[in-house]
Amino acid sequence: MSAPRIAQFKLVLLGESAVGKSSLLLRFARGVYEDNRESTIGAAFLAQNVRLEPDLVVRFEIWDTAGQERYKALAPMYYRNANAALVVFDLLSQESLARAQSWVRELRVQADDGIIIALVGNKLDLLNQLKAESPNSSGKIGISEDAKSYAAEAGLLYYECSAKTGENIEAVFKGVAEKMPINEYFSSQEEEQQHAVDLGASSSGCAC
Amino acid sequence: MSDSVELVWSRSAVYIHPTKNNKDNIAGYLSLVRPPDGEILISWVPESLIKLSKQDYESYVQVDLSLDGEVTQKNQVFVSKPPSMSVGSLARSSHAFSIKLSDLYSMQMREPSLGWWYGSILLFTKQAETLPVLFFHDDESEVEKRRTKTMQKKRDDWGGEFFMEKLENYVDIRPSTLEKGVYLINPSAQDTLAFAPPVTTSNEVSGPNSAKAATWGDLKWNIFEKLAQVTRYSRKASQSMFDRTPAPLRSMLNIPEVEQLGQDFDSARVFLAEWALGIVQDQEDFQRKNININLNTYDSHFDDFSIVAQSIERRNPVTLEEWESFFDENDGRLTVTAEEVKERIFHGGLEPQVRPKAWLFLLNVYPWDTSAVERASIIAEKRNEYYRLKRKWWENIDMQENDSFWKDQKNRIEKDVLRTDRNIPLFEQSETPHPDPDSRLAQSGANPHLEQMRDMLITYNEYNENLGYVQGMSDLLSPLYVVLQDDALAFAAFCGFMERMERNFMRSQEGMRDQLSTLGHLTNFMLPKLYSHLAKADSIHFFFFFRMILVWFKREFEWDDVLRLWEVLWTNYYSSQFHLFIALAILDLNKAYIIERLHYFDEILKFINELSMTLDLDTVLTRAEELFTKFKLALDLVNWQNNQSEDTKSQTEVTEDLRMLLSREIVDQREQARPPGATGG
Ligand SMILES: Nc1nc2c(ncn2[C@@H]2O[C@H](COP(=O)(O)OP(=O)(O)OP(=O)(O)O)[C@@H](O)[C@H]2O)c(=O)[nH]1
Ligand SMILES: [Mg+2]
Numbered sequence: 001m002s003a004p005r006i007a008q009f010k011l012v013l014l015g016e017s018a019v020g021k022s023s024l025l026l027r028f029a030r031g032v033y034e035d036n037r038e039s040t041i042g043a044a045f046l047a048q049n050v051r052l053e054p055d056l057v058v059r060f061e062i063w064d065t066a067g068q069e070r071y072k073a074l075a076p077m078y079y080r081n082a083n084a085a086l087v088v089f090d091l092l093s094q095e096s097l098a099r100a101q102s103w104v105r106e107l108r109v110q111a112d113d114g115i116i117i118a119l120v121g122n123k124l125d126l127l128n129q130l131k132a133e134s135p136n137s138s139g140k141i142g143i144s145e146d147a148k149s150y151a152a153e154a155g156l157l158y159y160e161c162s163a164k165t166g167e168n169i170e171a172v173f174k175g176v177a178e179k180m181p182i183n184e185y186f187s188s189q190e191e192e193q194q195h196a197v198d199l200g201a202s203s204s205g206c207a208c
Numbered sequence: 209m210s211d212s213v214e215l216v217w218s219r220s221a222v223y224i225h226p227t228k229n230n231k232d233n234i235a236g237y238l239s240l241v242r243p244p245d246g247e248i249l250i251s252w253v254p255e256s257l258i259k260l261s262k263q264d265y266e267s268y269v270q271v272d273l274s275l276d277g278e279v280t281q282k283n284q285v286f287v288s289k290p291p292s293m294s295v296g297s298l299a300r301s302s303h304a305f306s307i308k309l310s311d312l313y314s315m316q317m318r319e320p321s322l323g324w325w326y327g328s329i330l331l332f333t334k335q336a337e338t339l340p341v342l343f344f345h346d347d348e349s350e351v352e353k354r355r356t357k358t359m360q361k362k363r364d365d366w367g368g369e370f371f372m373e374k375l376e377n378y379v380d381i382r383p384s385t386l387e388k389g390v391y392l393i394n395p396s397a398q399d400t401l402a403f404a405p406p407v408t409t410s411n412e413v414s415g416p417n418s419a420k421a422a423t424w425g426d427l428k429w430n431i432f433e434k435l436a437q438v439t440r441y442s443r444k445a446s447q448s449m450f451d452r453t454p455a456p457l458r459s460m461l462n463i464p465e466v467e468q469l470g471q472d473f474d475s476a477r478v479f480l481a482e483w484a485l486g487i488v489q490d491q492e493d494f495q496r497k498n499i500n501i502n503l504n505t506y507d508s509h510f511d512d513f514s515i516v517a518q519s520i521e522r523r524n525p526v527t528l529e530e531w532e533s534f535f536d537e538n539d540g541r542l543t544v545t546a547e548e549v550k551e552r553i554f555h556g557g558l559e560p561q562v563r564p565k566a567w568l569f570l571l572n573v574y575p576w577d578t579s580a581v582e583r584a585s586i587i588a589e590k591r592n593e594y595y596r597l598k599r600k601w602w603e604n605i606d607m608q609e610n611d612s613f614w615k616d617q618k619n620r621i622e623k624d625v626l627r628t629d630r631n632i633p634l635f636e637q638s639e640t641p642h643p644d645p646d647s648r649l650a651q652s653g654a655n656p657h658l659e660q661m662r663d664m665l666i667t668y669n670e671y672n673e674n675l676g677y678v679q680g681m682s683d684l685l686s687p688l689y690v691v692l693q694d695d696a697l698a699f700a701a702f703c704g705f706m707e708r709m710e711r712n713f714m715r716s717q718e719g720m721r722d723q724l725s726t727l728g729h730l731t732n733f734m735l736p737k738l739y740s741h742l743a744k745a746d747s748i749h750f751f752f753f754f755r756m757i758l759v760w761f762k763r764e765f766e767w768d769d770v771l772r773l774w775e776v777l778w779t780n781y782y783s784s785q786f787h788l789f790i791a792l793a794i795l796d797l798n799k800a801y802i803i804e805r806l807h808y809f810d811e812i813l814k815f816i817n818e819l820s821m822t823l824d825l826d827t828v829l830t831r832a833e834e835l836f837t838k839f840k841l842a843l844d845l846v847n848w849q850n851n852q853s854e855d856t857k858s859q860t861e862v863t864e865d866l867r868m869l870l871s872r873e874i875v876d877q878r879e880q881a882r883p884p885g886a887t888g889g
Contacts, residue, residue, distance in 0.1 A: 018623045036630040042755035045814040068679040069887055077751060
């Protein structure tokens with residue numbers, strides 16, 4: 001079998017501090033989870049592949065940003081030219097969902113038009129645990145419903161996952177990978193190659 | 209023993225530089241010897257010559273090392289008579305010379321400039337002969353190394369000073385009030401009047417246009433003007449003038465006016481010679497070190513700039529024993545200067561046991577010039593202060609329940625404390641359950657140190673109302689708490705640290721922006737090739753240094769190295785902003801790779817991010833010190849160059865932020881009052 005074709009895209013992680021952006025990325029890219037990892041300052045970078053078909057790989061270049069409010073002004077540097085954004089919130093924090101919504105608004109205005117945005121609720125394990133502890137509770141637990149309906153309204157991909165247990169993590173990245181403009185990526189690549197060939201042909205003169 | 213002389217004083221690593229080429233430098237011993245007839249001689253003999261006699265060599269070494277080269281009456285040391293004892297004659301082949309003290313007319317002292325040139329001495333005889341210039345390579349001198357180790361070395365002292373001190377035992381040395389650095393030896397009344405007139409009390413400067421200028425002043429200015437023309441001309445025309453030391457002198461003296469002047473007033477000749485030689489020699493030094501005055505070529509020249517006048521070496525950390533030896537046993541006051549202690553810490557850092565003591569000084573919890581009793585009382589005060597501040601919010605139940613800003617900040621602090629340095633044993637997860645299961649900190653079990661961290665940060669949030677807590681601060685506090693292991697002291701130290709770090713956390717980001725922009729200017733100035741590469745890569749905002757500067761490289765080095773780096777930076781030894789030279793050093797160490805391989809901001813950011821935990825601290829510190837040294841001399845050079853040319857257009861501008869890097873005062877940038885409704889950090 002020949003080597004798979006690789007399409008490369010830029011993805012950025014945004015969301016309030018401590019919702020679990022770094023944990024989520026680490027789970028996805030390295031398969032590990034660590035309680036109480038340090039907060040992110042500035043931004044961190046990782047690259048990770050997602051195999052969509054036996055001969056097709058999407059390679060994500062991922063920027064993990066700092067959620068701290070004070071350094072919000074730096075974010076445009078990281079989402080500039082991004083093909084995808086995961087806007088992460090904590091399934092148990094109403095506030096973090098509000099922050100996520102404001103990120104979505106900012107991306108709509110500032111980022112590339114074609115950017116694919118996924119709203120990702122993290123810490124699903126905690127939500128499940130709470131639900132298990134109060135099975136008969138009639139009141140709603142967490143903010144799943146609000147988030148889901150917001151995502152539908154705003155036309156976002158929506159996922160719930162847990163970096164801690166790893167539940168649903170693959171699905172998030174795979175779902176986003178599938179939305180990537182893969183065909184466009186390859187055709188623009190071909191164009192570039194063609195351009196190079198054309199140049200080569202013209203410079204070497206007519207071979208007839 | 210007719211052929212031997214008593215060796216009174218000697219000093220190794222005194223060089224002559226016969227040509228511009230460093231390879232031709234000759235190492236030797238400068239010494240004072242007493243022949244049997246009793247009249248002291250100054251002699252300089254090449255080391256190679258001395259080494260011909262094992263016994264002589266041992267004697268020279270012994271005298272050099274005997275506590276600043278002094279020999280007591282009892283253990284007199286004798287050596288062979290230095291060559292060419294005849295007054296003032298030079299043994300051409302070996303360059304050795306010796307002259308009688310009574311033949312010494314004057315001398316000129318030229319202080320070393322760190323990284324720029326070695327300190328040197330010019331000796332002038334009454335016969336107006338020119339002796340080789342003596343260069344003190346103090347970095348190679350065994351005595352200097354010992355003095356540095358035993359903390360006797362002062363910031364600016366150098367070999368020439370010791371020579372002069374010694375000389376003062378035998379002759380009357382009078383500084384010229386007309387020309388700094390020139391000293392007359394046993395001057396006659398006439399000479400004194402001419403060269404060392406009493407300084408007048410009026411502020412009037414004798415200049416060419418000053419009607420009140422003294423006669424000699426007029427003459428002097430006249431000559432200076434002439435000389436200025438000559439040197440300017442020769443700089444452009446050719447190097448031939450500098451080829452041999454006496455040559456420029458001769459050509460100077462051939463100017464008719466000067467010649468006339470010389471005849472009119474004989475001693476003027478010597479004065480002029482001193483002055484002129486000084487200038488010429490300095491220029492030779494510029495050339496010797498192959499530095500072009502064109503700023504654009506600094507980079508390439510610095511690359512092969514191998515001589516730094518004071519060798520840069522890391523030293524062992526200060527031990528507890530050494531630390532204690534700095535203080536008086538009785539009253540606990542420093543017996544050395546704070547400057548010396550800081551120099552020591554800058555170059556070596558501290559052993560772990562010393563840190564709890566030394567950091568309180570470095571972080572301004574108490575001043576260096578206090579007694580043990582005074583320090584104890586300051587500590588008691590700070591302790592009261594901390595508990596008072598803490599009680600204030602602790603007891604304010606209303607605020608805790610209703611103030612949304614406060615609740616928000618507490619939340620943020622707890623989130624961060626849980627994520628700060630948890631791999632350090634002190635902050636480890638505890639198996640014992642937390643007494644209050646509703647506390648956010650409960651997930652880490654009952655670890656009192658996490659509670660302390662939280663309380664200190666909440667207290668700081670209340671104490672510095674304008675700034676409040678901002679993320680990143682927990683990273684700055686944690687090492688202080690781990691080292692001091694005392695909440696009140698750590699809080700006091702943290703407040704001291706924050707004095708200079710407040711600028712990093714401003715809502716407007718002004719302080720961070722300023723530092724990144726200064727780093728940009730500095731890179732442009734020192735590493736122009738790299739800078740233009742970064743410009744092409746859209747990266748001259750230097751954002752990839754954001755994390756390093758925000759928390760002072762806390763995430764780039766291992767824990768122990770962070771402690772070392774911070775104590776070095778706290779000394780403000782060269783600059784209160786030495787951390788920017790650390791950043792510059794990191795760039796410099798990686799510039800080849802960056803220029804060759806990285807062409808986009810993303811790539812550069814990724815690369816710099818990934819340097820984390822791969823950097824060797826000593827290498828970075830040494831490089832940073834070298835870069836600072838070069839920076840300082842480059843500024844000197846620019847100043848010098850700008851002074852040379854009257855044409856303001858051709859002058860090089862150095863931005864104020866770069867000049868500020870020479871300052872050792874911390875940059876005081878404070879947050880404004882918190883606007884209503886603003887959230888915390
Ligand atoms: N229970 C649970 N805890 C999680 C999960 N993901 C993250 N956490 C915890 O949440 C805290 C914050 O996680 P991080 O990954 O550092 O958060 P972040 O969004 O990267 O935060 P910033 O870097 O400050 O923006 C960590 O202390 C984790 O222990 C999860 O899936 N389940
Ligand atoms: Mg993070």
